[in-house]
Amino acid sequence: MSETEKTPSSSAAKSAALLPEPVFTEGPWVLLPHRAWPTEMWASPWKLPRYRRGAMMLAGLLLLGTGAALLIGEIAPWADMLHARLMLAMATFGLPPPAVMCVWGALQIALLIGIFILAPVVIVWWERKISAHIQSRFGPMRTGGFHGWLQTAADGLKLLLKENITPQHADSWVHRLAPAVALVPALVAFAPVSFGQELSAADIDIGTLYIFAMTGVSVLGIMMAGWASANKYSLLGGLRSAAQLVSYELPRTFAVVPVLMFAGSLNLSQIVAAQQGYWGEGYGFALLPRWFIFYPVVGQLSFIIFLIASIAETNRTPFDIPEAESELVSGFHTEYSGIKFSLFFMAEYGAMLLSCLLMASFFLGGGSAPLPFLRFIPSWAWFLSKAVVLVFCFLWFRWTFPRMRVDRLMDFCWKFLLPWSFANIAFAGLYLLL
Amino acid sequence: MTNERVTAQILAQFPQLEKDPSPVKDYPTLRLPDAASLLPVISHLKDSLGFSYLDMVTAVDWKGPVDPAGYVREERAHPFQAKPAAAAAAKPLPGAPYRDAFTLVYALSRFANPLKIFLKLDVPREQPRAASLARIFRTADWQEREVFDLFGIFFDGHPDLRRILTLESLQGHPLRKDYAHAEDRFDR
Amino acid sequence: MNTAPAPSRSELKTDQLFVNLGPQHPSTHGVLRVGLTIEGEIIVKAEPDIGYLHRGIEKLCETRSYGQCIVLSDRLDYCSAMTNNLAFCLAAEKLLGVHAPQRADALRVAMCELQRIASHLILLGTYGIDIGAFTPFLYAFREREMVMDLFEMVSGARLTYNYIRIGGVRADVDAQWVARTREFLEYFKPRLDEYDTLLSYNPIFIDRTRGVGVISAEKAADYGLSGPNLRASGPAYDARRAEPHCGYEKYPFDVITAESGDCWDRYHCRVREMRQSVRILEAVLDGLPGGEILAKVPKIVKPAPGESYAHVEGARGDLGVYLVSDGGPNPFRAHVRAPSFLNLSILQEIFLGQRMADAIAILGSLDIVLGEVDR
Numbered sequence: 002m003s004e005t006e007k008t009p010s011s012s013a014a015k016s017a018a019l020l021p022e023p024v025f026t027e028g029p030w031v032l033l034p035h036r037a038w039p040t041e042m043w044a045s046p047w048k049l050p051r052y053r054r055g056a057m058m059l060a061g062l063l064l065l066g067t068g069a070a071l072l073i074g075e076i077a078p079w080a081d082m083l084h085a086r087l088m089l090a091m092a093t094f095g096l097p098p099p100a101v102m103c104v105w106g107a108l109q110i111a112l113l114i115g116i117f118i119l120a121p122v123v124i125v126w127w128e129r130k131i132s133a134h135i136q137s138r139f140g141p142m143r144t145g146g147f148h149g150w151l152q153t154a155a156d157g158l159k160l161l162l163k164e165n166i167t168p169q170h171a172d173s174w175v176h177r178l179a180p181a182v183a184l185v186p187a188l189v190a191f192a193p194v195s196f197g198q199e200l201s202a203a204d205i206d207i208g209t210l211y212i213f214a215m216t217g218v219s220v221l222g223i224m225m226a227g228w229a230s231a232n233k234y235s236l237l238g239g240l241r242s243a244a245q246l247v248s249y250e251l252p253r254t255f256a257v258v259p260v261l262m263f264a265g266s267l268n269l270s271q272i273v274a275a276q277q278g279y280w281g282e283g284y285g286f287a288l289l290p291r292w293f294i295f296y297p298v299v300g301q302l303s304f305i306i307f308l309i310a311s312i313a314e315t316n317r318t319p320f321d322i323p324e325a326e327s328e329l330v331s332g333f334h335t336e337y338s339g340i341k342f343s344l345f346f347m348a349e350y351g352a353m354l355l356s357c358l359l360m361a362s363f364f365l366g367g368g369s370a371p372l373p374f375l376r377f378i379p380s381w382a383w384f385l386s387k388a389v390v391l392v393f394c395f396l397w398f399r400w401t402f403p404r405m406r407v408d409r410l411m412d413f414c415w416k417f418l419l420p421w422s423f424a425n426i427a428f429a430g431l432y433l434l435l
Numbered sequence: 436m437t438n439e440r441v442t443a444q445i446l447a448q449f450p451q452l453e454k455d456p457s458p459v460k461d462y463p464t465l466r467l468p469d470a471a472s473l474l475p476v477i478s479h480l481k482d483s484l485g486f487s488y489l490d491m492v493t494a495v496d497w498k499g500p501v502d503p504a505g506y507v508r509e510e511r512a513h514p515f516q517a518k519p520a521a522a523a524a525a526k527p528l529p530g531a532p533y534r535d536a537f538t539l540v541y542a543l544s545r546f547a548n549p550l551k552i553f554l555k556l557d558v559p560r561e562q563p564r565a566a567s568l569a570r571i572f573r574t575a576d577w578q579e580r581e582v583f584d585l586f587g588i589f590f591d592g593h594p595d596l597r598r599i600l601t602l603e604s605l606q607g608h609p610l611r612k613d614y615a616h617a618e619d620r621f622d623r
Numbered sequence: 624m625n626t627a628p629a630p631s632r633s634e635l636k637t638d639q640l641f642v643n644l645g646p647q648h649p650s651t652h653g654v655l656r657v658g659l660t661i662e663g664e665i666i667v668k669a670e671p672d673i674g675y676l677h678r679g680i681e682k683l684c685e686t687r688s689y690g691q692c693i694v695l696s697d698r699l700d701y702c703s704a705m706t707n708n709l710a711f712c713l714a715a716e717k718l719l720g721v722h723a724p725q726r727a728d729a730l731r732v733a734m735c736e737l738q739r740i741a742s743h744l745i746l747l748g749t750y751g752i753d754i755g756a757f758t759p760f761l762y763a764f765r766e767r768e769m770v771m772d773l774f775e776m777v778s779g780a781r782l783t784y785n786y787i788r789i790g791g792v793r794a795d796v797d798a799q800w801v802a803r804t805r806e807f808l809e810y811f812k813p814r815l816d817e818y819d820t821l822l823s824y825n826p827i828f829i830d831r832t833r834g835v836g837v838i839s840a841e842k843a844a845d846y847g848l849s850g851p852n853l854r855a856s857g858p859a860y861d862a863r864r865a866e867p868h869c870g871y872e873k874y875p876f877d878v879i880t881a882e883s884g885d886c887w888d889r890y891h892c893r894v895r896e897m898r899q900s901v902r903i904l905e906a907v908l909d910g911l912p913g914g915e916i917l918a919k920v921p922k923i924v925k926p927a928p929g930e931s932y933a934h935v936e937g938a939r940g941d942l943g944v945y946l947v948s949d950g951g952p953n954p955f956r957a958h959v960r961a962p963s964f965l966n967l968s969i970l971q972e973i974f975l976g977q978r979m980a981d982a983i984a985i986l987g988s989l990d991i992v993l994g995e996v997d998r
Contacts, residue, residue, distance in 0.1 A: 136761035318755060319827055322980075403827045404755025406980045407664070459945075460717045460931040488844050488860075490934075493958040495947055500955075501685045531928050531949035540945065542932065542960075546844075546858050549865035553932070574847030577968040585681075600674040600997060610682055 117188050121350035122153045124392060131393070132400045163339035168231050171336065175229035180337070180344035183222025187351045190215035193269050194358050208269040209261065212359065213254055216314065219348060220246045226345070230336035241322055241407055246314060248414045253310035255422035256303045259429030260293050260363045273367030292366040299432055302425045304364045306418055308394075311356035313414070315349060317395055319402040320410055357391035358384075438463045441484065441550060449476055455555055457532065459540075464553040473556055474566050480543055481571060486552065489568065490542035492578035494586045497534045498560065498612045499527050505615030535560050537588060541568075558588060567593035585610035639667065644982070646675055652749065652986070653993030657970065659982070666982060669974035671967060676997040684957035689715050689789060689924040692954060696944075697783035699959060700995040702745055705731075705738040705774075706937040708787035711957075713868060713933035714944040715789045718926035726914040727791030728869040733907045734777075734786065735869075735935070736900040737804075740811070741770040742938035743893045746990045750890055751822055753987040754831050759822045766814055769807050776800050789924060791917035801908055808901055815898055823891055832886035836973055836985035839884060846972075847965040850940030851892040852989060856884030862936035874906045886988040893990070925952050939963050939990060959998055963991040 084105065091101045126141065130148065133140030141149025167173050193208030205211060220243055227239015261267060264275040280295075281288035294300040313320040337345060361367060365387045368380025405413070442463045446452055451468050458464035467473055480486040527533060541554040558565055567590035568575035579590045580599040587608035590596055601609065606617045644657040654675035660668040680699060684692045696711040697704040709731055716722065723731070744767045748760035771781040777796055778786040786793050822828055838848070840857035853860060861878045863871040876899040881888035926948045934943035940962025947956040966989050974982050 132757075136758050137765055138761065321755070400758050401821075402756065403751065403822075403825060403831065405827055406831055406978070408978070409830055457929060460929060462932060489847060490941070491932075491943060491945065491958070491960045493945060493960075495956045500949070500951070501682075503686055507686075528950045531951075531955075533949075542943075542945075546860050549860075551866075551932075572847070573845045574965055574968065577964065578847075581964075598674075600677045602674070609679060 113191050114188070117191060117351055117354075118347075120354045121347045122157065124350050124354065124396075125153045125156075125346075126150060127392075128396045128399075131396045135397075135400045157343060160343040161340055165339045165341060166336075168336050170231035172229045172231075175225050176336075177341070179222050179225035179229055180341045180348070181222070182225060183219045184344045184348040184351070186215040186218040186222075187348045187355065190355055191351075191358075194355070194362065204268065204270055207267045209257060209267040209272075212355070213250070216352065216355070217247075217250060219352070222348070226337070242316060245316075245320065245322065245407075245410060245414075248411060249310045249313040249320075249418075252306050252414060252418035252422045253314060255419070255426060256306035256310065257363060258422075258426050259299050259303050262426075262429050262433060263293060263296070269362055273362055273369070276366035277369050279373065290366055290369060290371050292364060292369070294364040296432065299425060299429045300364065302421065302428070304360070306422050306425065307360060307363070308391075310414075310418060311353075311360070312395060312398065313410070315353045315356060315395075317353070318399040319405045321399075321404060322407050322410065353395055354388065354392065357388040357395065360391050361387040438550065441552065444484070445476075445480070445552075448479060452476070455553075459553045462542075462551055462553050464555060467554060467556040470556065470558065470565055473554075474568075474571075476554065477541070477543075477568055477571055480552070484545070485547060486543040486545045486550075488544040488546065489572040489574050489578075490544050490551065491540070492568070492575055492582060493540050494558075494582045494588060494610075495538045495540065496560075496586060496610065496612045497532065497536055497538060499533050501612045502614075505613065506609075537563055537586060539565055539582070539588065563588040564591060565589075566591055567596075569593050584608070587611065638662075642979075652991060653996075655967075655991070655993055655996070657974070657982075657986075659974070659979070661979065664978045666974050666977055666979065669971050669982075671970050673964075673967065673993070673996050676993045678998070680998045681957055681959065684954050686953060688952045689954065692957060693788065694783075694785050696959075697785055698994060699961065699998060700937065700939060700942070700963065700992045701782060702992050703738050703742040703938040704783050705734045705787060706935050706942055708784065709735060709869070710933055710935045710937070710942050710944045710959075711946075712787050712789050713935065714931045714946040715924065715926070717931035717933055718929055718946055718948050719789070719920065719924065721790055721918050721920055723791045723869070723918055724915045725870070725912045726795075727916045727918070729907050729911050730792050730796065730916065731787055731869045732871065732874065733804075733904060733911075734774075734784075734792075736903045736907070737770055737773060739900045739938045740897050741767050743897050744770075746890070746893055746987075747818060747822070750987045753983050754828055756822060756825070756828065759818060762814070762818070762821075766811060769810075773800065773804055773807065776803075788917065790920035791915070793917075795916050801911070804904065805908060808904060812898075812901060815894065815901075818894060823887075823894060829887060831980075832890065832984055832988070834883075835886045835981045836977070836988065837883060837885045838969065838973065842969070842972075843884065846969045848940070848969065849962045849965065850937070851879070851889055851896065852940065852966050854879060855881045855888040855892045857882060860941075862934050862941050866934070868933070868935060873910075874903045876900075876903050886984050889988040889990075923952055925950065934960065937962060939992060939995065940966060942995075959995075961995040961998060963989075963993075963995040964998075967991050967996055 087104070088101050091104070126149070129152065130140040141152035143149055144155050145151025167176050190212045192203040193205055193211055223246070224239050224243045227236050227242070230236070230239075260272065264272040266272065266275075276290070276292050278291045279289065280291060289295050292300075294304045361384055368384040370376045370378065370380075370383055442454070442465070445465065446454075449472065451472060452465050453468070455464040455466040467476065537558045537560060539556045539558055541556075542551060543554070544551045556565065563586070565588060567579055569579060569590070570592065576594070577599060579593055580596060582588050583590060583593075583596055584598040584600050585608055597603070598605065604619065606619075607614055639660050639662050642659045642661055644655075644659055646654040646656040656672040656675070658668075658670040658672060659666050678698075680695050683695055687695065693708055693711055696707040699707045744763040748763035751757070751759040751763075774784055774786075775781055777794055777800060778784040838852070838856050843853045843856040844858060848856075849860070857880060859878045859880045862868075863876075864878055879892045879895045879899065881892055928948055928950045930945070930947045932943060932945045934941055936942075941960070942962055943960035945956075945958040945960065946954050949955040970986070970989075973985055977985065
């Protein structure tokens with residue numbers, strides 16, 4: 002093996018003698034460090050011990066969760082006893098019943114706010130883990146020890162401590178109010194959602210209408226954010242987002258109309274109650290639960306339209322044009338930092354959780370168990386697990402599908418979803434006649 | 436159609452052309468006698484002989500070996516190496532065909548019966564001008580802008596002749612052999 | 624920068640916005656600035672502005688020896704360094720009049736085809752991200768890591784290899800490398816089907832790229848496009864078939880073409896080219912000849928005065944190197960016919976009338992690397 006020319010440093014090395022002459026050997030230039038050659042690793046991840054350990058941990062976690070649910074299910078009836086005792090105690094102290102209701106209402110509201118604050122924390126962590134595993138990597142692993150479960154808390158703390166920058170040319174009051182206007186309606190819309198018997202913060206008769214009205218108000222917050230940032234890109238993002246959100250509200254609402262027709266009420270608790278029971282019970286064996294999703298054609302169509310419209314309403318991929326990083330560099334929340342940015346985030350994930358809870362209430366029977374013998378698991382555990390499965394679908398779709406173009410998105414809404422939702426209402430009417 | 440047949444055909448059509456004395460190795464190379472014959476020859480090659488693909492437009496400055504003193508500064512020498520012998524002003528080599536001119540080199544290709552042919556045109560170093568091929572081949576647009584940027588050859592008939600790779604504020608044409616860098620705001 | 628507004632298309636008095644795409648932008652694949660004048664969502668004027676990565680490689684080559692220039696050629700199209708080396712070395716070998724031995728030729732072909740797979744994997748991943756699908760990027764780079772491991776084994780480097788030298792290649796491969804390459808090929812073939820399922824035939828992806836940025840065959844040839852950009856519009860021009868070098872005539876492979884010349888076709892041509900590269904690699908590994916890997920070349924390379932041009936089929940297109948020698952140890956003139964430079968020039972025409980989201984899709988489908996555009 003001959004060299005093409007002398008190495009340029011050889012003459013300099015003889016005089017300076019600073020670096021030793023490199024030794025060239027035959028054969029492979031570099032020996033790879035000893036580790037699994039990737040083909041074995043990725044052909045079957047089960048060969049790796051860490052994957053097996055992870056699977057066992059997950060199985061253990063599920064068992065633990067079921068055990069805890071059983072345990073808490075035993076304690077839940079005591080909540081009624083607590084309520085009764087509280088009423089009694091307050092009556093003996095001479096407080097009028099409205100005061101007791103205020104205290105109990107305050108407890109319910111605290112529960113709601115707790116869920117609303119905790120949900121994004123958990124969902125963001127879960128999204129990072131799901132996206133990582135879809136993309137053959139691990140996600141957060143260190144923060145807090147077990148698979149980085151404290152990562153979101155750490156990120157939230159970091160955002161809290163960051164400087165709140167307001168751009169010089171921005172309309173400062175609008176800029177400051179926008180995150181609040183986006184967040185508060187999403188929080189308030191949680192009120193009628195019933196987590197179980199007696200566990201809804203506001204069991205109002207127009208629950209459904211109230212929820213859709215409130216989620217519509219948060220569109221205003223997004224437009225304010227786009228306008229107040231004094232940035233061409235943010236403005237474009239805000240306008241696109243507003244157009245998208247307002248358009249997709251229509252199929253969403255119309256997809257729920259058959260549900261309202263079947264249930265006969267706008268009250269969420271009554272909608273859930275209308276889905277109790279099982280088909281085939283009259284004949285002795287329970288075949289299917291009476292969930293609205295199982296109603297032929299109408300149920301499935303409503304569910305799919307509501308699901309797609311909800312994904313569009315929460316700005317998730319494949320409808321995340323307002324946040325499209327590779328095109329508009331973060332869209333309407335480009336100019337936000339610190340706590341204001343995290344408020345937008347919480348609004349988005351809160352709205353996502355709300356959509357999943359609504360889907361569970363409208364179509365999947367709320368707290369009812371799929372089969373009679375599973376009724377020992379308490380109703381709120383069923384409710385949350387149905388919502389969690391739907392949240393998983395939301396997160397899954399984000400990392401699987403590419404993004405739709407803006408005009409195709411609008412076409413899809415107005416020329417496809419909306420006509421089908423009208424047809425769906427017609428089918429529901431037909432079903433009720435027969 | 437082989438190289439020889441195509442070359443013979445072109446020479447028959449344009450007798451003032453000649454085979455280049457120092458051809459590009461393994462490719463037929465023709466030398467254009469003057470700037471006026473560029474456009475007719477190229478048009479004929481494209482329309483009649485099927486050379487519909489312009490591969491390359493470039494230039495060579497034949498003045499002499501490159502003079503690095505114009506743009507290499509010594510105070511940036513590596514601190515651990517001996518000072519390099521004053522930026523070796525290269526000696527002109529015997530046997531090298533130096534002359535005071537640029538040579539524009541064009542390469543044209545054909546898809547059917549693949550063949551590539553090179554054309555060369557000498558352009559004087561004072562006031563260098565040539566006809567632009569941008570109306571015939573749209574790929575010549577950017578390539579001629581690059582030649583203008585790096586050599587200073589002006590192309591008549593080019594739609595938008597301005598610098599493409601270097602800064603608009605750069606003075607001089609870098610790939611000329613006698614390029615000397617004029618100090619600008621980036622030199623602090 | 625030209626800020627004069629272009630004539631408006633409609634009679635309505637609409638405002639035109641001047642927006643800079645780049646030079647810092649997640650989608651411009653390097654430092655490229657395109658000055659867009661948009662009316663609403665439609666682009667009415669597009670002006671690419673290049674030169675942010677201009678390092679003067681052609682001028683640098685004039686003061687360095689031929690061996691040192693090979694190192695510079697690595698940095699041209701840094702996503703496809705082996706083919707850059709090969710083009711330069713072929714041109715220098717033509718000047719010297721030497722031929723590489725057969726084993727070196729086979730190794731050169733193997734390295735170039737592996738490099739083509741690695742480079743097309745980059746396109747697959749980054750194009751997915753441009754369109755909005757984040758996951759194929761990580762799958763593509765997982766495969767690319769293995770190719771870079773193979774390159775590290777032979778040359779010691781992961782991106783700029785300096786492996787193909789004048790007269791042959793730098794180091795030999797052993798049985799372990801051949802075995803690992805075969806393992807990689809066996810592992811990689813089903814992955815190509817996975818990419819097709821995940822990205823190529825995804826309805827949303829097809830919706831974003833079908834019928835977008837159509838380039839006709841005449842326009843492609845007129846603008847000097849090459850590589851998959853040209854072949855997706857029709858003409859079956861591949862430098863490996865037109866002027867075979869390094870023994871390409873011995874290996875069986877198809878020249879991939881398509882008819883419509885839109886973004887999806889350009890993207891899918893590259894995916895199918897990866898399959899052909901796998902075919903070539905298997906043929907090379909099956910018939911790897913023995914012998915030397917470097918021909919007898921003088922220690923100081925001083926070719927006689929003359930000129931040469933060598934072109935290879937790089938991952939981006941037809942990469943050519945034009946070398947002029949005056950008898951000295953340094954090249955008198957080295958010019959690189961960069962495919963990405965010519966592919967990029969079609970942008971000023973193809974962007975007109977497109978929406979901004981489509982503009983990103985078109986730019987991604989041209990697969991440019993700014994190192995080559997700016998040299």
